[in-house]
Amino acid sequence: MNARTAGIAVLALAAFVLLGFVPRLGNAYYLALAISLLQYTVLATAWGMFSGPTRYVSLATTAFFGVGAYTVAVLGEILPWPLVLLIAAALGAIVAAIVGLSTLRLSGVYFVIFTFGLTELIRQLVVWFEVNKSRVLGRYVFVDITQADIYWQLLALTAAVFLLGWLIARSRLGFALRVIGEDETVAKHCGINTTFAKVALFTISATVMTLVGAIMAPRWTYIEPSIAFNSMISFQVLIMALLGGAHRLWGPVLGAVPLTLLFELLSARFPNTFTIILGCIFLLIVYLLPRGVAGLFEKLTAPGGKTTGRVAA
Amino acid sequence: MTNAILTGLMLGGMYALIAMGLTLQYGVARIMNLSYGEFLIAAAFASHWLFTGWAISPFAGLALVVPLAFALNFAIYKLLLTPLVRRAPNRDALEVDSILATFGLTFVIQGSMLALFGGAYYSYSFLAFPVQFLGETVAANRLAALGITILLGLVLYLALTRTRAGTAVRAVAVDPFAAQLVAINVPQASALTFALGGALVAAAGVLVSTFLTFSASSGVVFTMKALIVVVMGGVGNMLGCLVAGLALGLSESLVASYVDPGLTLAVNFALFLAVLLVKPAGLFGRATR
Numbered sequence: 106m107n108a109r110t111a112g113i114a115v116l117a118l119a120a121f122v123l124l125g126f127v128p129r130l131g132n133a134y135y136l137a138l139a140i141s142l143l144q145y146t147v148l149a150t151a152w153g154m155f156s157g158p159t160r161y162v163s164l165a166t167t168a169f170f171g172v173g174a175y176t177v178a179v180l181g182e183i184l185p186w187p188l189v190l191l192i193a194a195a196l197g198a199i200v201a202a203i204v205g206l207s208t209l210r211l212s213g214v215y216f217v218i219f220t221f222g223l224t225e226l227i228r229q230l231v232v233w234f235e236v237n238k239s240r241v242l243g244r245y246v247f248v249d250i251t252q253a254d255i256y257w258q259l260l261a262l263t264a265a266v267f268l269l270g271w272l273i274a275r276s277r278l279g280f281a282l283r284v285i286g287e288d289e290t291v292a293k294h295c296g297i298n299t300t301f302a303k304v305a306l307f308t309i310s311a312t313v314m315t316l317v318g319a320i321m322a323p324r325w326t327y328i329e330p331s332i333a334f335n336s337m338i339s340f341q342v343l344i345m346a347l348l349g350g351a352h353r354l355w356g357p358v359l360g361a362v363p364l365t366l367l368f369e370l371l372s373a374r375f376p377n378t379f380t381i382i383l384g385c386i387f388l389l390i391v392y393l394l395p396r397g398v399a400g401l402f403e404k405l406t407a408p409g410g411k412t413t414g415r416v417a418a
Numbered sequence: 419m420t421n422a423i424l425t426g427l428m429l430g431g432m433y434a435l436i437a438m439g440l441t442l443q444y445g446v447a448r449i450m451n452l453s454y455g456e457f458l459i460a461a462a463f464a465s466h467w468l469f470t471g472w473a474i475s476p477f478a479g480l481a482l483v484v485p486l487a488f489a490l491n492f493a494i495y496k497l498l499l500t501p502l503v504r505r506a507p508n509r510d511a512l513e514v515d516s517i518l519a520t521f522g523l524t525f526v527i528q529g530s531m532l533a534l535f536g537g538a539y540y541s542y543s544f545l546a547f548p549v550q551f552l553g554e555t556v557a558a559n560r561l562a563a564l565g566i567t568i569l570l571g572l573v574l575y576l577a578l579t580r581t582r583a584g585t586a587v588r589a590v591a592v593d594p595f596a597a598q599l600v601a602i603n604v605p606q607a608s609a610l611t612f613a614l615g616g617a618l619v620a621a622a623g624v625l626v627s628t629f630l631t632f633s634a635s636s637g638v639v640f641t642m643k644a645l646i647v648v649v650m651g652g653v654g655n656m657l658g659c660l661v662a663g664l665a666l667g668l669s670e671s672l673v674a675s676y677v678d679p680g681l682t683l684a685v686n687f688a689l690f691l692a693v694l695l696v697k698p699a700g701l702f703g704r705a706t707r
Contacts, residue, residue, distance in 0.1 A: 160514070162514060162517060162518075207691060207695065208691075208694075214444075214450050214513055214517070214649075215649060215694060217450075217517055218642075218645045218646070218649060219687075219690075219691075221452075221642065221645070222642050222646075222683075222686075222687060223687075225642070225683060226683055226684060226687050229680065229681070229683045229684060230681075230684060232680065233678065233680040233681060233684075236680065237678070237680070336638075340521075340525075343521075347518070377532070377533055378529060378533060379529070380525050380526075380528055380529030380532060381525065381526055381529030381530060381533065382529075383525045383529070384522045384523065384524065384525025384526035384527075384528075384529055385522070385526060386522075387518070387521065387522030387525060388519060388522035388523065388526070390522075391515065391518045391519050391522060392501070392519070395505075395515075
């Protein structure tokens with residue numbers, strides 16, 4: 106660890122300690138906003154962890170978020186909270202491993218299509234199960250978790266995700282993934298077990314998303330499939346990661362923070378035209394910032410303008 | 419049993435029709451159009467408006483909506499997608515860029531329709547009387563839609579296999595670089611094929627609107643179905659489209675009548691995955707990927 110890394114580590118630690126005091130400000134609105142910011146930061150960073158290096162566009166964020174939220178809805182009152190979180194994480198990992206094993210052998214567009222529909226599929230299965238087996242559609246979530254608790258848990262998860270992402274990037278796995286992102290055929294010929302590398306990272310990223318869903322669940326008192334599996338989350342996370350730049354660990358944050366604030370503002374002021382504005386922002390990002398803010402930043406700081414790789418894709 | 423099969427065949431015919439345009443757009447122009455379903459719903463709204471506001475029959479409406487959709491999609495390809503085609507270093511990059519761009523387009527179109535028509539479900543009554551067909555009672559509008567679907571499919575098949583332009587389009591689908599060597603204007607062929615795909619989905623939208631209720635936000639479902647059919651059948655393959663569409667429709671109808679109507683999407687996905695795991699290029703696809 107050189108001096109620069111140590112400096113960054115100290116700064117990051119200081120930032121996290123400072124951020125830990127946000128609930129002490131006592132303003133409910135800012136706390137809610139901070140929770141949204143953290144939620145999307147973790148989701149977008151987790152998305153970028155897998156999709157950034159491999160360039161597989163995943164639209165399954167909502168599926169895992171929903172699995173986490175629903176685990177809490179079902180088990181939240183029965184079991185102690187840490188155990189519920191553990192079960193949620195395990196469920197997310199199992200689903201991700203199954204999905205990964207069956208679809209990651211397929212490349213490019215097939216993957217997008219499958220993840221595109223996976224949320225809908227899981228939602229249908231949950232609805233079917235609730236209607237036919239448990240005979241309720243919609244559950245009440247009564248757990249003893251305050252807004253400040255949610256905030257601190259998300260903050261801890263954020264720290265964990267960044268640490269994990271940093272460790273992975275320095276490991277053999279991270280290197281394997283970058284080779285896959287550059288050229289999957291070359292990676293195979295180098296003796297990299299591409300399927301294992303992709304499934305492993307997909308599972309890690311999905312477990313984090315599931316945990317976010319579980320942590321966020323107590324925010325609603327009432328949960329039903331259309332709330333937990335709201336496909337808008339996948340889309341927003343994708344836009345955020347793209348705007349920030351998914352080829353860097355810290356890239357998605359650069360998109361998540363401004364866009365969360367913007368969406369907050371827009372959905373309050375222009376609820377009816379929100380979708381149109383969302384689409385226009387998306388198009389602007391695709392056309393004007395193909396490598397995200399992080400890419401722009403690198404281009405400006407590197408005088409040669411030579412950058413590596415393309416945007417997460 | 420006959421009823422379930424007949425329903426399945428009609429449903430499958432509709433899926434095949436819906437997927438035909440997408441297989442052209444993706445197979446030839448290499449644009450993975452995620453806003454595909456939105457164009458279908460837009461055409462359905464246009465048909466609804468023509469019928470309730472001007473008393474123009476949907477079949478006559480086709481003559482208005484389809485050329486308009488062709489022109490619109492041609493413009494979209496020229497203005498919105500050509501920059502991406504130029505920018506992309508290879509096919510895979512274009513695929514991803516087109517997914518992202520049309521994804522943004524989805525929101526713009528969907529949002530516009532929501533602002534115009536609201537979130538309510540729309541339908542209108544056209545040819546809504548029962549007729550006897552093969553000893554079963556079916557709705558006349560569904561039967562008429564099936565008839566037009568078969569006609570459209572046949573015309574398209576003949577155009578692609580029997581005409582010079584159709585041969586050029588198939589050549590571009592096989593190998594865009596080699597196609598240029600035999601004096602085919604690939605960008606032009608791509609633009610026209612994309613527009614043709616848009617015209618087909620508009621036709622599908624008009625036909626679907628005669629017997630299904632739809633809302634501003636139901637486009638995604640149709641995109642999904644079309645994508646599944648296209649990938650299952652083998653990208654760019656018309657026959658594959660038909661077979662995959664029918665297989666999907668039949669399985670859906672059988673599961674809905676004998677197992678549980680809530681599990682139709684699960685069946686769609688199980689079929690989709692099963693086909694991809696056995697034949698990654700689709701039922702009739704060439705193993706080039």
